[in-house]
Amino acid sequence: MNIEIKGLTKNYGNKTALDNVDLKIDKGMFGLLGPNGAGKTTLMRILTTLVQKTEGDINIQGIDISKKRKIRQMIGYLPQDFAVYPTLTVYEAMDYLALLSNIAPKSKRKKLILDLLEKVNLEDHLKTKVKALSGGMKRRLGIAQALINNPSLLIVDEPTAGLDPEERIRFRNLLRDFSEDRIVILSTHIVEDVEFTCEDLAILKEGQILYKGKSRDLIKQAEGYIWTANLDRKRLNDIRKNHHIISTVSEGDLIKTRFLSDGTPIEESKAVSPSIEDAYMKLVKGV
Numbered sequence: 001m002n003i004e005i006k007g008l009t010k011n012y013g014n015k016t017a018l019d020n021v022d023l024k025i026d027k028g029m030f031g032l033l034g035p036n037g038a039g040k041t042t043l044m045r046i047l048t049t050l051v052q053k054t055e056g057d058i059n060i061q062g063i064d065i066s067k068k069r070k071i072r073q074m075i076g077y078l079p080q081d082f083a084v085y086p087t088l089t090v091y092e093a094m095d096y097l098a099l100l101s102n103i104a105p106k107s108k109r110k111k112l113i114l115d116l117l118e119k120v121n122l123e124d125h126l127k128t129k130v131k132a133l134s135g136g137m138k139r140r141l142g143i144a145q146a147l148i149n150n151p152s153l154l155i156v157d158e159p160t161a162g163l164d165p166e167e168r169i170r171f172r173n174l175l176r177d178f179s180e181d182r183i184v185i186l187s188t189h190i191v192e193d194v195e196f197t198c199e200d201l202a203i204l205k206e207g208q209i210l211y212k213g214k215s216r217d218l219i220k221q222a223e224g225y226i227w228t229a230n231l232d233r234k235r236l237n238d239i240r241k242n243h244h245i246i247s248t249v250s251e252g253d254l255i256k257t258r259f260l261s262d263g264t265p266i267e268e269s270k271a272v273s274p275s276i277e278d279a280y281m282k283l284v285k286g287v
């Protein structure tokens with residue numbers, strides 16, 4: 001399974017949402033990171049054939065994206081704003097969606113649905129109304145519906161937004177399990193989601209690819225740029241003028257400050273090993 005994207009451009013009127021994007025994606029989990037408005041959702045929607053590209057070539061498993069019917073059979077999609085039939089039960093909603101996917105007879109649907117709901121840990125909620133599910137459970141139901149066609153490509157857009165930490169970890173593990181024998185594209189602006197799940201990633205900003213490759217190589221690029229110092233408030237405000245602050249934590253009267261610097265930080269600062277979040281900030285802030 002692979003995806004090849006060459007020279008992909010998407011214009012909405014005179015707004016360029018994607019600008020000459022080249023990308024190759026292989027089996028496993030692939031992270032697509034970028035700040036708001038970077039073009040992530042546009043790229044996802046083009047891959048699902050819901051949005052037309054302006055220019056460029058896209059092949060999924062050697063099949064051109066213009067072959068919409070074939071492409072759709074290969075794809076499962078969990079959109080950012082996933083919502084289904086709130087008054088149906090979990091089972092009824094899945095049954096209806098399976099019916100729309102032409103899965104028959106009823107006994108075949110039942111087996112498939114029970115199997116999928118077990119995979120996403122919703123087997124104890126068959127009779128729960130969709131509107132009564134927690135945010136995390138709704139996302140898991142979203143994944144179950146996206147898997148109805150047994151897709152070889154699963155696309156999930158901002159799946160962990162609004163989830164509590166426990167649900168977030170659980171959801172990430174679920175995606176990782178699915179990626180063993182398919183491509184899972186995880187689009188997010190939460191760097192942590194990618195840190196623990198995706199070996200390969202791309203970073204988009206204003207429609208252009210800023211980075212593509214292994215997350216460990218991205219981290220290497222930030223070595224020597226990440227510094228910490230314990231500062232009082234005045235000193236912190238001084239630093240803020242010339243450096244990008246990554247995080248601050250109060251420690252007694254001082255503030256432990258983590259910041260980006262291209263080599264000339266203040267005396268009391270100490271270089272530290274970068275995390276993927278640091279490396280992402282360095283790239284996006286252009287330090």
Ligand SMILES: Nc1ncnc2c1ncn2[C@@H]1O[C@H](COP(=O)(O)OP(=O)(O)OP(=O)(O)O)[C@@H](O)[C@H]1O
Pocket residue numbers: 012015016017034035036037038039040041042043189
């Ligand atoms: N239908 C549309 N018409 C006009 N402009 C659009 C449309 N959809 C997206 N855009 C613009 O294209 C750019 C990319 O948007 P997109 O939603 O793909 O970004 P994103 O990375 O998914 O952002 P977010 O993280 O906020 O969802 C933005 O500037 C957005 O305003």
